Amino acid sequence: MRGRPSCPQVAAPAESWVRDPPTSEGLEMRKSTAGLAAAALVAAAVLAHPLLASANAIAGPVCDFNNDGRDDLAVGAPGESVGNLDSAGSVNVLYGSAAGVSTTGNVLITQDTPGIDGVAERGDAFGHATACGDFDNDGFTDLAVGAPHESVEVAAGDVYDAGSVNIFYGSAVGLATTGNQIFTQSSAGMPDAAERTDEFGTAVAAGDFNNDGRDDLAIGAPKENHNGSNQAGNVIVLYGGRLGLSTTGSQNWHQGSPGIAGDVEGGDSFGTALAAGDFNQDGRSDLVVGAPGEAIADQAAAGTVNVIYGSATGLTATGNHVLNQSTEGVPGQWEQNDLYGQSVVAGDFNNDGRDDLAAGVPGENDGDTRDAGAVNVTYGTANGLQANWSQIFTRAGLLSGGTASSGDQFGTALAAGNFNGQVGDDLAIGAPGTIVNGNVAAGRLAVLYGSPDGLSPNVVQHLSQGVNNLEGLSEPGDYLGYALAAGDFDGNGRFDLAAGAPGEAIGDQLSGGAVNVLYGTSGFLSTSTDQIWTQDSPEVKGVAQAGDRFGGPAMSIGEYRLGYKSGTKVKVTNDVLAHSPLGRIDMSGVDAGPDYEIVAARGGVIKYIVDTNAEPTEDNNYVWIEHPDGEWSKYSHVRTNSVTSRGHQVGDTVAVGTVLGLEGDVGKAGGDHLHFEVSVPYNLASPINSAGFMAGLNRNPVICGIPGNALFRGQTYTAAAC
Secondary structure, three states: OOOOOOOOOOOOOOOEOOOOOOOOOOOOOEOOOOOOOOOEEEOOOEEOOOOOOOEOOEOOOOOOOOOOOOOOEEEEEOOOOEOOEOOOEEEEEEEOOOOOOEEEEEEEEOOOOOOOOOOOOOOOOEOOEEEEEOOOOOOOOEEEEEEOOOOEEEOOEEEOOOEEEEEEEOOOOOOEEEEEEEEOOOOOOOOOOOOOOOOEOOEEEEEOOOOOOOOEEEEEEOOOOEOOEOOOOEEEEEEOOOOOOEEEEEEEEOOOOOOOOOOOOOOOOOOOEEEEEOOOOOOOOEEEEEEOOOOEOOEOOOEEEEEEEOOOOOOEEEEEEEEOOOOOOOOOOOOOOOOEOOEEEEEOOOOOOOOEEEEEEOOOOEOOEOOOEEEEEEEEEOOEEEEEEEEEEOOOOOOOOOOOOOOOOEOOEEEEEOOOOOOOOEEEEEEOOOOEOOEOOOEEEEEEOOOOOOOOOOOEEEEOOOOOOOOOOOOOOOOEOOEEEEEOOOOOOOOEEEEEEOOOOEOOEOOOEEEEEEEOOOOOOEEEEEEEEOOOOOOOOOOOOOOOOEOOOOOOOOEEOOOEOOOOEEEEEEOOOOOOOOOOEEEEEOOOOOOOEEEOOOOEEEEEEEOOOOOOOOOOOEEEEEOOOOOEEEEEOOOOOOOHHHOOOOOOEEOOOOEEEEOEOOOOOOOOEEEEEEEEEOOOOOOEOOOOOEOEEEOOOEEOOOHHHOOOOOOEEEOOOO
16 A cells, blocks of 8 residues: 555544653654664564564554654564563554654553553563554554464463454554453454464554455464364454454455465465555555465475455455465575565555565575575556566675675565655565674665666665664674564654664673664665664663563573583584474584583473484484473484483473483484474373474574574584573
């Protein structure tokens, strides 16, 4: 959609949060190098997660909660502790002003905020995803916040990781508590039911799908089970009304729905990423659904997107189609773990009145360079998106883009907006894994500018912290560009860019997180007036703490150490994106050897021990440990009898750092190493199969002592206690 879309909400809320009184001048923190803090962004953007857990932690398309003509910035911190509840999550809201983003009247929202529906619980990850829309058409933008790890109470008991979405309505004084709502898949009138590990609320996107003047909300549950296919995924659509969102007329979309292209398959993760745009200029928003886990031929997780078009009655299967790198006319070669559709955003890049689609492919290889990443752009026509109007952009293919490196993950996050006020929307691309001045995963942004001919690789701006006066310092594990959002924060008619760096350390608080804000000019985004925000910025509500991930996605609830005896040098041979299947880590000792001791990465109860297999065999040896918050960790390929010989038994409680056994080469190991993963089982009565594999979800583990959690393939680390 072009211009400033409408934003639906609940009828004029009367009560708002108690906020600091307005002052004549808002604190701006321009050119400040104060520490950065943690929060997920909300202004207009989509942010992605390596384990198919994408999140638009920066909301979009525009977020003017008080209707003063300036967009506001909502930043999620899904790792925030609420009291002693780790990873309960929060959202910081900073309001726009004539001078840009300001602390005046800023608020901090959690599920324990007085008057808010829901209760903060350990691991909810409130703030993992955010989106803005005017759901009741009162002129004030409203805010949707996803909490994909929320437990939902049903008749049979609590459903773990089912997920929820909170709705907050705008008013003349900003977001209000009055009329706020919470939705789960078990809410009355929903076309589905909450189930364990659905992760409803992983992604959210707002658009007016039926053109009735009120925005509607699409909510992704990418881990939804369909007919026994785990992690197939679905999307629930709620429609706006005079009083805001309701379940009346709600829809349930998934591959295999009547008329929808594609088949239900385990691991597709349909609903990981969402975006709304009017691709055929009929006045109705259309919905793009990313399914980055989709297999194409024999290439697992090559990825795809489904496009579902709006109509007078809402989204309809008529004319829907899929786009991926196997679609004729779409450039690029589909390959295993490309993750096409991990991020998606709509913008009118050629200014023809029709929105176009940018789809991130962060796992795309550049020759032998793994996970370098790419972005495909497909242009809108009177008949919708047309594959023969497509481009592909890579970091190395851009002017002054440099040489791609393994793990750049170019295309992890995307944001669209007209930053220079000239013809056509512009596209910001995050490459959070990029090495900057020798700093692994410091992160980098690339901004492509629109024109009547669309986007060009020859008109581009490259941005990194500490380079060309951009606020902050490029440091290992900052992950700048993990989340992006566009909005006009100063109301001058040009869009500005917010970029999350969730791995940023705030003092000694690793992964506290930060957000850089750059302002639009008649030329390029400006680094002379840019800002950097953290929860330790003066007058910002909240306190920066380790693992808050301000401006980034949720990760594991618990904190883990490297699973080797302290002092051991360990090389990562496969990280969570390089491993097949995704989401696991392979590592091996590289110093003294050969008897490398494997230790419990976190305290818990031993649930399974298999260490009787000996080479030559394809049968594995392993240990599974269950942790108090429902996460399990696995230690595979351990040496024969090295666990039981130490007296370990199923049911034993072990402390973090307890020696479990020895690194081994048992099963399909291909050499001595430790296979480590963190998972959440679907069914506690039968969590693993006969081969020892978890039937459940993998989570990207938070590893203590690793700046920004940048545990990358080919890098060497030293094991130590947390």
